[in-house]
Amino acid sequence: MDINAYIESGILELYVAGALSEKENKEVYALMQKHPEILQEVLSIEAAIVKLTGSASPSDNSHILQRIKQTLGFGDDDTKIISITKPRYNWITYSGWAASIILAVGLFWTMNQNKQLKYEIQTAEIQQSILEMQIAEAKNSLEKANTLLSVLRDENITEVPLAGQGDFANTYAKVYWDKNTQRIFLDAQGLPEPPEGKVYQVWSLKLSPLTPTSLGTIDSFITDENKIFEIENLNESEAFGITLEPAGGSETPTMEQLYTLGVVS
Structure with missing residues (x-):
């Protein structure tokens, strides 16, 4: 005009x-x-x-x-x-x-x-809030990465590979157990994305007799890009396993949905 x-x-x-x-x-x-x-x-x-x-x-x-x-x-x-x-x-x-x-x-x-x-x-x-969140997430990721590096380089850390089981033979994971701080770092990169309404649940196991103790569910699996999770472990674990459970977790592991399992050497 x-x-x-x-x-x-x-x-x-x-x-x-x-x-x-x-x-x-x-x-x-x-x-x-x-x-x-x-x-x-x-x-x-x-x-x-x-x-x-x-x-x-x-x-x-x-x-x-x-x-x-x-x-x-x-x-x-x-x-x-x-x-x-x-x-x-x-x-x-x-x-x-x-x-x-x-x-x-x-x-x-x-x-x-x-x-x-x-x-x-x-x-x-709003843009400033988003930027602050991104900075905080980047800072947390950096701190998490530095912590993980220190864990990997620590000679006292126990590594426990978790191999795929049954129908899930192609899956895998690894646990880094720091007994001094009573925590584990779970590398779950080898697990597929859980279906809707399902979550992965981590278990500490005593083998004789077989006694599972839940270490909690991985609710942030989908949103976590690194797929590395820090989990408290106060147990004298002899093995670790990961099962797929309904959202919220289960009191006992669903053995038909046992994805990975590894024995502490």
């Missing part, structure tokens, strides 16, 4: 004067909201009208009559009576009406600006 051509077309003067149809008024109003240049032009026209009507005194219009007579070719002595009909449009009324419109538009524009500013602030706050 050519804004300058639209402004020079004269439609904005007619809009301020109230000489447009309802449909045309709506179109101009919509363009005022969209284009600040059009809004500014309407404000300028309104200001000019207010100034014009303020400079003309309604009690003294002799100079206006004289100018009309000169324009029509009559001298001062002419006695011809010129019938001047009352203008169809009262500019003072229009200016007051237009001022109300301009005020409404200005308020609407201000409200939109405030709303946009509020939206931008909220967006910036």
Whole structure:
């Protein structure tokens, strides 16, 4: 749209004067909201009208009559009576009406600006929160990686490979057991993503007699990219196993869903 051509077309003067149809008024109003240049032009026209009507005194219009007579070719002595009909449009009324419109538009524009500013602030706050979360996650991942490296390099750490079992022979995992701190680090990279409604559950086992003790479920398996989990282990474990259980875990392992198993050497 050519804004300058639209402004020079004269439609904005007619809009301020109230000489447009309802449909045309709506179109101009919509363009005022969209284009600040059009809004500014309407404000300028309104200001000019207010100034014009303020400079003309309604009690003294002799100079206006004289100018009309000169324009029509009559001298001062002419006695011809010129019938001047009352203008169809009262500019003072229009200016007051237009001022109300301009005020409404200005308020609407201000409200939109405030709303946009509020939206931008909220967006910036959300982006900052996301960035802070990402930094925190990266920091946690780095700390976790450094901790794992120290565990892997510790000669006192017991490594327990967990081999796939039965129908899950292709799966695998590994436990790094730090007996001094009573915790294990489970590397579960070799396990597939559990189906919906299911979770992996880790077990500490005594072999004689076979006594399983739950070390908890891996609820964050899907969301954890590294698939390395730190788990507290207060047991004198002789073996470790991983089963697939319903969400929330089970009191005893479901042996038909035993994915991996490894004996402590």
